Amino acid sequence: MDGNGRWAQKRGYPRIFGHIRGSARVRLIVRAASELGVKALTLYAFSTENWSRPEGERSVLWRLLKKHLLREADELQRQNVRLRVIGEVERLDPDLQKVVSAVVDKLKNNTGLQLTFAVSYGARSELVRAAQLFSQDCLQGIRSTSDLTESVFERYLWTSVLGDLAGVDLFVRTSGERRMSNFLLWQSAYAECVFIDTCWPDFGPHHLRGAIEEYSRRERRFGGVSAQGPEFTSPHSEDILLK
Ligand code: FPP
Numbered sequence: 001m002d003g004n005g006r007w008a009q010k011r012g013y014p015r016i017f018g019h020i021r022g023s024a025r026v027r028l029i030v031r032a033a034s035e036l037g038v039k040a041l042t043l044y045a046f047s048t049e050n051w052s053r054p055e056g057e058r059s060v061l062w063r064l065l066k067k068h069l070l071r072e073a074d075e076l077q078r079q080n081v082r083l084r085v086i087g088e089v090e091r092l093d094p095d096l097q098k099v100v101s102a103v104v105d106k107l108k109n110n111t112g113l114q115l116t117f118a119v120s121y122g123a124r125s126e127l128v129r130a131a132q133l134f135s136q137d138c139l140q141g142i143r144s145t146s147d148l149t150e151s152v153f154e155r156y157l158w159t160s161v162l163g164d165l166a167g168v169d170l171f172v173r174t175s176g177e178r179r180m181s182n183f184l185l186w187q188s189a190y191a192e193c194v195f196i197d198t199c200w201p202d203f204g205p206h207h208l209r210g211a212i213e214e215y216s217r218r219e220r221r222f223g224g225v226s227a228q229g230p231e232f233t234s235p236h237s238e239d240i241l242l243k
Pocket of ligand 1: 001002003004005006007019020022023026043044045046047050061064065068117
């Protein structure tokens with residue numbers, strides 16, 4: 001959800017105005033995702049690096065998150081949305097942690113859109129933490145190092161709660177930046193990336209629909225070859241390989 005600060009500054013407002021409008025966009029986009037049949041949506045709300053922002057800006061973000069959770073809980077329930085929060089939740093203010101747990105708990109039986117807020121999230125932290133947890137299990141005899149496969153490792157990631165939906169199909173970044181910025185690096189190994197110049201406070205359902213349409217035109221080969229392509233069987237193939 002990038003570009004809140006720039007959106008505000010371009011209009012001569014303090015950065016927090018961008019966050020306020022950005023927070024209102026979350027409601028619109030969650031509803032649009034549900035209506036478009038998206039199974040899982042993860043929004044990057046606060047990164048481990050965002051802790052370096054001024055205290056005033058951080059506290060506005062926490063207030064917006066809390067307000068959003070309290071205001072939207074009933075509506076999310078009506079929409080059958082399940083919510084999860086991933087990241088270093090233990091670093092949040094205890095009062096916010098309580099609100100997070102209460103709303104997550106309220107929506108826990110919902111089977112529609114699987115919505116995740118990544119809060120104090122960093123993919124590198126997630127990977128290091130997973131390695132630490134796996135090592136602890138080895139030391140306690142619950143696992144042995146030879147058990148380690150990709151699918152076992154995935155069980156130690158924060159996104160393990162999403163089960164089969166943890167892998168990212170489509171990665172959308174707003175505001176014209178073309179970086180991953182430490183977001184779901186493992187899970188995005190084969191994500192299709194769509195970069196949109198619009199800042200998050202102006203991101204609307206039509207942008208989401210456009211990104212999904214763009215995704216549906218992509219050919220995902222996962223390192224394989226195109227299903228339709230001609231076989232490489234030239235009578236000269238050996239010559240070509242030897243040159
Ligand atoms: C990125 O814009 C946005 C954020 C760091 C905060 C996003 C969080 C909210 C909108 C708060 C509410 C969250 C939820 C899930 C309801 P930026 O400030 O990095 O923009 P810039 O790159 O233009 O400075």
